[in-house]
Amino acid sequence: MIQSLLPNIADLHKIEVYEANGGYQALRKALGMKPEEVTDEVKKSNLRGRGGACFPTGLKWTFMPKVTPKPKYLCVNGDESEPGTFKDRQIFESNPHVMIEGIVIACYAMGITTAYLYIRGEYGKWVRMVQKAVDDASAKGYIGQNILGTGFSTQLVVHKGAGAYICGEESALMNSLEGERGYPRVKPPFPAQYGLWGCPTTINNVETLSNVPIIINNGWEWYSKIGAPKHPGPILVGVSGHVNKPGVYEMPTGVPLLEIIYKHAGGVPGNKGIKAVIPGGSSTPILRGDQLEGVCMDADSMKAAGSAVGTAGVIVMDEDTDLIQVIARIAKFYHHESCGQCTPCREGTGWLHKILDRFVRGDGRREDIDLLMDVANNIEGNTICALGDAAAWPVQSMIRRFRDEFEKRVHEAVPAEQVPA
Amino acid sequence: MLSEASLQKIEELKTKYPTTQAMTLPVLWMVQEEHGFISPEAMKYVADLLKVSYGHVFGVVTFYTMYNARKIGKHHIEVCTNVSCMLRGSGKIVEHLEHRLGIKMGETSRDGTWTLSEVECMGSCGTAPMCAVGEEYYENLNPEKVDSVLNKLQ
Ligand SMILES: Cc1cc2nc3c(=O)[nH]c(=O)nc-3n(C[C@H](O)[C@H](O)[C@H](O)COP(=O)(O)O)c2cc1C
Numbered sequence A: 001m002i003q004s005l006l007p008n009i010a011d012l013h014k015i016e017v018y019e020a021n022g023g024y025q026a027l028r029k030a031l032g033m034k035p036e037e038v039t040d041e042v043k044k045s046n047l048r049g050r051g052g053a054c055f056p057t058g059l060k061w062t063f064m065p066k067v068t069p070k071p072k073y074l075c076v077n078g079d080e081s082e083p084g085t086f087k088d089r090q091i092f093e094s095n096p097h098v099m100i101e102g103i104v105i106a107c108y109a110m111g112i113t114t115a116y117l118y119i120r121g122e123y124g125k126w127v128r129m130v131q132k133a134v135d136d137a138s139a140k141g142y143i144g145q146n147i148l149g150t151g152f153s154t155q156l157v158v159h160k161g162a163g164a165y166i167c168g169e170e171s172a173l174m175n176s177l178e179g180e181r182g183y184p185r186v187k188p189p190f191p192a193q194y195g196l197w198g199c200p201t202t203i204n205n206v207e208t209l210s211n212v213p214i215i216i217n218n219g220w221e222w223y224s225k226i227g228a229p230k231h232p233g234p235i236l237v238g239v240s241g242h243v244n245k246p247g248v249y250e251m252p253t254g255v256p257l258l259e260i261i262y263k264h265a266g267g268v269p270g271n272k273g274i275k276a277v278i279p280g281g282s283s284t285p286i287l288r289g290d291q292l293e294g295v296c297m298d299a300d301s302m303k304a305a306g307s308a309v310g311t312a313g314v315i316v317m318d319e320d321t322d323l324i325q326v327i328a329r330i331a332k333f334y335h336h337e338s339c340g341q342c343t344p345c346r347e348g349t350g351w352l353h354k355i356l357d358r359f360v361r362g363d364g365r366r367e368d369i370d371l372l373m374d375v376a377n378n379i380e381g382n383t384i385c386a387l388g389d390a391a392a393w394p395v396q397s398m399i400r401r402f403r404d405e406f407e408k409r410v411h412e413a414v415p416a417e418q419v420p421a
Numbered sequence B: 001m002l003s004e005a006s007l008q009k010i011e012e013l014k015t016k017y018p019t020t021q022a023m024t025l026p027v028l029w030m031v032q033e034e035h036g037f038i039s040p041e042a043m044k045y046v047a048d049l050l051k052v053s054y055g056h057v058f059g060v061v062t063f064y065t066m067y068n069a070r071k072i073g074k075h076h077i078e079v080c081t082n083v084s085c086m087l088r089g090s091g092k093i094v095e096h097l098e099h100r101l102g103i104k105m106g107e108t109s110r111d112g113t114w115t116l117s118e119v120e121c122m123g124s125c126g127t128a129p130m131c132a133v134g135e136e137y138y139e140n141l142n143p144e145k146v147d148s149v150l151n152k153l154q
């Protein structure tokens, strides 16, 4: 029975190996249940989305109308472009069938007959691997017409993106699937009412859906006891930056950040101190090295610490890191990726980028620090999609927690009267 | 413009999407795979094929960074300079590449062999620094490894 996302089993990406280890048993079990029972199981398990917002998955599924004359769709979000995030790639590579199994179960639960798996264009190699796995699963009757003879049918279409971070935002993803530019849509209406081609649609992250077979196999009670009670389950944590063993580690939610860094990722090279940690991908607020004690990888603990789980992409920075360079690079990213629809985001991200570049050059002005805060505050909450917030949070948190770093880079112009004649 | 094999694939794709417009991205990928870039003629061709406007196709090509509206070098080297890579020395990799190839970021070598681009996070942060050449990822780079990649591709 598959009990984890990345079990240590050689060649698990091969369908025979997956089957030999209990793969697709959850699908059999789910198909023997009523669709509502499957949704209920997921709801009670307390599984929360792994795409960044930690939204309760079962609850999201219940937003889908039961009866509708329109087709319903599932979008599987494999756009994975948040800097510091590289975990869905690991699922594509090492355990694609747990994701496929989860997708088919989700389709059954919501009465969906077409699922689109959107994978970022840069992952061309992984698109091929996943397509192979999908073809193998179809050949065995796990996807397609009359699945396992039950009369239930659903198809899974792998769709390759073409380079645009914004297409990971769920409504931009739907527009991109429709063949449009990846512009986020104004909400409401929400996807469950008006999604792909105006039809009821659910969007879930790759890792989120990969948890579903584990829940079905073991039951919600078992699952809900893994890790942090309000945000349970196994979670894939990607650790990068200044650690000895960067990589993706599977662990229960609720593991202390320091344990992640020192036990799993082998500590900091040269035994240096930690200056700062970004705990959940580039958009999550940065934490100071001296405030990590007791902070754990779950929604509540991160919130209490003034940050967020995000995509669980932990970026570690040692004591010698130039944080101004880090925040300037992050600002450049959001400026580059802004789709340009909303003025606060389009203009604001440009301003942040430009002002922060001044600090990198040592040309910052004292009033620029407050200006940065002001620009970020004016973006936050005033845009169509959350990219605006994602651009604002890192800047706000960096100024709040590392104001001294900015002050050190202020260019103190010599007053005119002191300039020697 | 497109090979028989691609045209056949397009017929298959029609069963997977309710509109032809939804096939814009997949069909543009086919064009780029066969021709290396997407010319104005190719955009016109795709527009006719999918019964959408030229403006629509142009808009899509220019929105997504991976579509090349212009011819680029035989080998496209894309170096990630985002945070995780930066922390592990992507700056040195960029410097080394520029030096070795004699071109700056965003340029194509005179003989048309190399195009060098700076890109955003490629999902390889745990194996940083990295670069991609086409679909291939080269990870845990250092200057020596860059040299061996270049020698292999030449
Ligand atoms: C700018 C932006 C980029 C996003 N990128 C991704 C992404 O690459 N992958 C992902 O799963 N979710 C991404 N999200 C979150 C999605 O909008 C959505 O919440 C998520 O896919 C829902 O799945 P979940 O509930 O299973 O987490 C992004 C959100 C924003 C605002």
Ligand code: SF4
Residues within 6 Å of the ligand: A166, A183, A184, A337, A338, A339, A340, A341, A342, A343, A345, A346, A383, A384, A385, A386, A387, A388
């Ligand atoms: S917030 Fe930014 S990325 Fe999102 S819709 Fe507005 S301009 Fe586009």
Ligand code: FES
Residues within 6 Å of the ligand: A083, A084, A085, B080, B081, B082, B083, B084, B085, B086, B120, B121, B122, B123, B124, B125, B128, B130
């Ligand atoms: S930051 Fe370079 S691959 Fe993610």
